[in-house]
Amino acid sequence: xxxxxxxxxxxxxxxxxxxxxxxxxxxxxxxxxxxxxxxxxxxxxxxxxxxxxxxxxxxxxxxxxxxxxxxxxxxxxxxxxxxxxxxxxxxxxxxxxxxxxxxxxxxxxxxxxxxxxxxxxxxxxxxxxxxxxxxxxxxxxxxxxxxxxxxxxxxxxxxxxxxxxxxxxxxxxxxxxxxxxxxxxxxxxxxxxxxxxxxxxxxxxxxxxxxxxxxxxxxxxxxxxxxxxxxxxxxx
Amino acid sequence: xxxxxxxxxxxxxxxxxxxxxxxxxxxxxxxxxxxxxxxxxxxxxxxxxxxxxxxxxxxxxxxxxxxxxxxxxxxxxxxxxxxxxxxxxxxxxxxxxxxxxxxxxxxxxxxxxxxxxxxxxxxx
Numbered sequence: 001x002x003x004x005x006x007x008x009x010x011x012x013x014x015x016x017x018x019x020x021x022x023x024x025x026x027x028x029x030x031x032x033x034x035x036x037x038x039x040x041x042x043x044x045x046x047x048x049x050x051x052x053x054x055x056x057x058x059x060x061x062x063x064x065x066x067x068x069x070x071x072x073x074x075x076x077x078x079x080x081x082x083x084x085x086x087x088x089x090x091x092x093x094x095x096x097x098x099x100x101x102x103x104x105x106x107x108x109x110x111x112x113x114x115x116x117x118x119x120x121x122x123x124x125x126x127x128x129x130x131x132x133x134x135x136x137x138x139x140x141x142x143x144x145x146x147x148x149x150x151x152x153x154x155x156x157x158x159x160x161x162x163x164x165x166x167x168x169x170x171x172x173x174x175x176x177x178x179x180x181x182x183x184x185x186x187x188x189x190x191x192x193x194x195x196x197x198x199x200x201x202x203x204x205x206x207x208x209x210x211x212x213x214x215x216x217x218x219x220x221x222x223x224x225x226x227x228x229x230x231x232x233x234x235x236x
Numbered sequence: 237x238x239x240x241x242x243x244x245x246x247x248x249x250x251x252x253x254x255x256x257x258x259x260x261x262x263x264x265x266x267x268x269x270x271x272x273x274x275x276x277x278x279x280x281x282x283x284x285x286x287x288x289x290x291x292x293x294x295x296x297x298x299x300x301x302x303x304x305x306x307x308x309x310x311x312x313x314x315x316x317x318x319x320x321x322x323x324x325x326x327x328x329x330x331x332x333x334x335x336x337x338x339x340x341x342x343x344x345x346x347x348x349x350x351x352x353x354x355x356x357x358x359x360x
Contacts, residue, residue, distance in 0.1 A: 146304075150293070150304075150311060150314065150315070151290075166290070168285070168286055168290070168314070168315075168318040170322075209305070218302045221297060221302050222302060224294075225294045225297060225298060225302075228290070228291070228294050231284065231287060231290060231291075232284055232287065234284045
């Protein structure tokens, strides 16, 4: 019953809320963010591979008796599901217009595919053809991997002077910066060039380990190297 | 004739501002024994992690003109070092927060120390 209730549309949800029909702890997906459910609600396991892993270690029976949050609309067990693409779409999204964001990203993927297929057919030898990545999602993964910074500069105050101190960076923050830099580089374009076109070029450049974003990463690393004398100011 | 005001304002021998005279008598303001707990103030200072690995990586970067592809070994060692450090710190924080005592642990947090002092109170 509960699982059905979670999947109700927003309208029904608000109607139910108004009628005080739901128990107090059940929230609608209208409320975004991790706080809309109490702590004891488990995160949903919606991928078949992860469920198989849980079955192997006999954890699924434990999970089955505890309340579970409903998965998001984009969290599916489809073969096309890719958490990185989801994340990217959410970064592209403005004012909650997810459908538009998804269309833009998919159009960019189409552009990448077109450019790569053109290169594939122009390539003369079989070896050169084998080297060209045709899957745009692979290109995205490669691009983001190449854009991830290894270090960050933290402002730390010592003796009245703020030093920019190089420090290691967490996985999560480096992913955030990579996506943000890619989008920054994309939005820095002529008005007549549209987002999908520019984003496709940026992705291909970054996947090739060249371009604005990779240069930005290297500039950060250079600055970290120049400030390495301050590294001992970081007492974690 | 005006008298010098210094003569009147200088602390007399009964004034609290008089200069101290040796030997200074000892007054016991607090009982002369240690508290049964320790405060957590000293726990704040920690070492900067992975300095060695960072220095090695910087040296490689400088040699390779900041091309990451040529320094894969250094980069992976730096990242694994930071990952290890984070995991260790997280474990220590959790155990310290709960005050769980790990046998053989050398660096105890103040909560762990308090736990130990509570279970084996010092004799007065």
